[in-house]
Amino acid sequence: MSALDGRKIYTPSRLLAEARMVLEENFGSLWLEGEVSNLRHPPSGHIYFSLKDAGAALGGVVFGGERRVRAASCLAEGVKVLVYGRFSAYERSGQCQIVVERIEPLGLGALQQAFDELKKRLEAEGLFAQERKRPIPRMPFTVGLVTSPTGAAVRDLLNVLTRRFPKIGIVVAPCRVQGEGAAAEIAAAIELQNRAGLAEVLIVGRGGGSVEDLWAFNEEPVVRALAESRIPTVSAVGHEVDYTLADYAADLRAPTPSAAAELCVRTEAEILEELEGASLRLRHGLARSAELARARLGELAASESFARPESLVERRRQAVDELGLRLGAAASASAAVARERLAAAGAHLSSLSPLAVLSRGYSVTFDESGKTVADARKVGKGSRIRTVLARGAIVSRVEEKSDGEER
Numbered sequence: 001m002s003a004l005d006g007r008k009i010y011t012p013s014r015l016l017a018e019a020r021m022v023l024e025e026n027f028g029s030l031w032l033e034g035e036v037s038n039l040r041h042p043p044s045g046h047i048y049f050s051l052k053d054a055g056a057a058l059g060g061v062v063f064g065g066e067r068r069v070r071a072a073s074c075l076a077e078g079v080k081v082l083v084y085g086r087f088s089a090y091e092r093s094g095q096c097q098i099v100v101e102r103i104e105p106l107g108l109g110a111l112q113q114a115f116d117e118l119k120k121r122l123e124a125e126g127l128f129a130q131e132r133k134r135p136i137p138r139m140p141f142t143v144g145l146v147t148s149p150t151g152a153a154v155r156d157l158l159n160v161l162t163r164r165f166p167k168i169g170i171v172v173a174p175c176r177v178q179g180e181g182a183a184a185e186i187a188a189a190i191e192l193q194n195r196a197g198l199a200e201v202l203i204v205g206r207g208g209g210s211v212e213d214l215w216a217f218n219e220e221p222v223v224r225a226l227a228e229s230r231i232p233t234v235s236a237v238g239h240e241v242d243y244t245l246a247d248y249a250a251d252l253r254a255p256t257p258s259a260a261a262e263l264c265v266r267t268e269a270e271i272l273e274e275l276e277g278a279s280l281r282l283r284h285g286l287a288r289s290a291e292l293a294r295a296r297l298g299e300l301a302a303s304e305s306f307a308r309p310e311s312l313v314e315r316r317r318q319a320v321d322e323l324g325l326r327l328g329a330a331a332s333a334s335a336a337v338a339r340e341r342l343a344a345a346g347a348h349l350s351s352l353s354p355l356a357v358l359s360r361g362y363s364v365t366f367d368e369s370g371k372t373v374a375d376a377r378k379v380g381k382g383s384r385i386r387t388v389l390a391r392g393a394i395v396s397r398v399e400e401k402s403d404g405e406e407r
Contacts, residue, residue: 012094016089016094019089020088020089023087023088023089023096027087028086028087029084029085029086029087029101030084030085030087030098031082031083031084032051032058032082032083032084032085032098033053033080033081033082033083033106034051034052034053034058034080034081034083035051035052035053035078035079035080035081035110035111036049036050036051036075036076036077036078036079036080036081037049037050037051037052037057037077037078037210037211037212038050038209038210038211039075039076039077039241041241044064045064046061046062046063046064047061047062047075048060048061049061049075050210051081051083051098058096058097058098059090059095059096059097059098060083060085060097060098060099060100061097061098061099061100062075062100062103063099074103074104074105075103077112077211077242078111078112078115078211079105079106079112080105080106081103081104081105081106082103082104082105082106083098083100083102083103083104084100084101084102084103085098085099085100085101085102086098086099086101111211111212111215114218115218115245118218118220118223118245119245119248122220122223122245122248122249123248127223127224127227127248127249128248128249132227133251133252134232134251135232135251136201136232136234136251136252136263136264137200137201137232138266139266140168140199140200140201140264140265141168141169141200142168142169142170142171142198142199142200143161143168143169143170143171143199143200143201143202143203143261143264143265144170144171144172144173144193144198144199144201144202144203144231145157145170145171145172145173145202145203146173146175146186146189146190146193146202146203146204146205147172147174147175147177147203147204147205147206147257148174148175148176148177148206149172149174151177151206151207152207153177153205153206153207153236153257154172156207156256156257156258156261157203157236157257157258157260157261158170160258160261160262160265161261161264161265164261164262164265164266164267164268165265165266165267165268166268167268168265169198171193171196171198171199173189173190173192173193174189175188175189176216177205177206177216177217178206178209178212178213178214178215178216179216182216183216183217183219183220183221183222184221186204186216186217186221186222186225187221187222187224187225190202190204190222190225190226190229190233191225193229193231194229194230194231197231199231200231200232201231201232201233201234201264202229202231202232202233202234203233203234203236203254203257203260203261203264204222204226204233204234204235204236204237204246204250205217205234205235205236205237205238205246205254205257205260206236206237206238206257207238207257208238208239208242209238214237214238214242214244217235217237217244217245217246218244218245218246219245222245222246222249223245223246223248223249224249226246226249226250227249232251232252233249233250233251233252234250234251234252234253234254234260234263234264235247235249235250235252235253235254235260236254236256236257236259236260238256239255239256240255240256363387363388363389364387364388365385365386365387365388366385366386366387366388367379367383367385368383368384368385373385376401376402377401379398379401380398381398381399381400381401382397382398382399383397383398384396384397384398385397385398
């Protein structure tokens with residue numbers, strides 16, 4: 001602080017240093033309740049996050065160290081926590097923060113609850129089912145982007161795509177990726193890409209941010225648009241630790257936009273190497289086929305059929321003659337068997353014929369009505385009967401009869 005014309009003049013660092021001292025003296029260590037947001041784990045080993053409620057957000061930091069890091073194990077996006085620490089200010093950023101020493105979980109925050117409820121409902125509809133996932137084209141010539149036209153993500157995507165394959169076609173459907181109405185714009189951009197039908201794969205995403213910044217990718221219109229897309233989709237939302245419902249609905253999840261570009265498009269050198277390998281395999285295959293064909297042709301040229309074509313006809317004629325002889329013999333044998341079977345059947349039928357019985361001295365007697373007589377009691381005296389013999393018949397009148405009881 002310096003004096004000029006009796007005025008006190010502070011520098012920003014001096015003012016914030018004094019403000020920090022005032023905050024620490026007046027508040028000291030305290031308990032604070034809120035919902036975790038914008039959680040970050042930089043390489044330094046410290047943990048940074050925001051602690052928020054419906055009206056405000058306050059930065060929080062857990063400094064590195066085994067005990068402190070273990071205490072922060074319950075930190076997760078959207079989780080409600082109770083933290084104990086020192087209220088202070090960070091001069092470099094000009095922000096108030098709480099330096100956390102102890103953390104206790106309280107439960108899920110409102111956003112996390114909304115996330116879990118929508119995820120459960122859409123999962124029950126089958127929108128996240130693995131069998132719905134389609135393979136990403138191995139060598140797309142046109143890639144569609146659904147992202148903000150001014151964000152860092154689109155620059156990363158364009159840089160990686162064109163660096164890996166300079167001749168790649170890129171179709172951008174611009175949209176807002178955060179804030180009110182962003183979800184409807186993202187869904188509309190996906191549908192627009194599908195109607196245009198130019199892209200072979202869609203990359204849908206944005207760069208990193210807080211849970212609130214990424215929330216549009218957790219909304220139902222975006223999830224349904226991804227699930228219903230006819231073009232295979234890749235979600236590329238935030239950083240590797242960020243998960244949204246868009247990741248579950250897309251055909252493939254990439255940890256970052258840059259990684260999505262690498263997953264979708266191989267380098268020109270890789271493509272040329274694969275084409276060269278395919279060309280080499282094709283040449284080897286054709287050479288092998290030609291070698292086998294030449295060997296087969298040599299065998300045919302050395303065969304008797306090629307030297308004397310008439311021998312082939314002779315062998316075929318001989319085969320036909322042999323078949324004819326075998327057919328004739330088989331027909332004769334079949335006819336002999338049939339004749340034997342017919343004679344046996346005829347003899348059997350003859351033995352069963354009534355005429356064969358009559359030829360042995362038996363006869364058949366009929367009454368006046370033409371019915372056979374098997375019982376003497378059935379005819380009366382004086383009745384007229386007809387007796388059939390093996391040869392001829394006799395007509396007579398009954399004068400006397402016996403009922404057979406004397407036997």
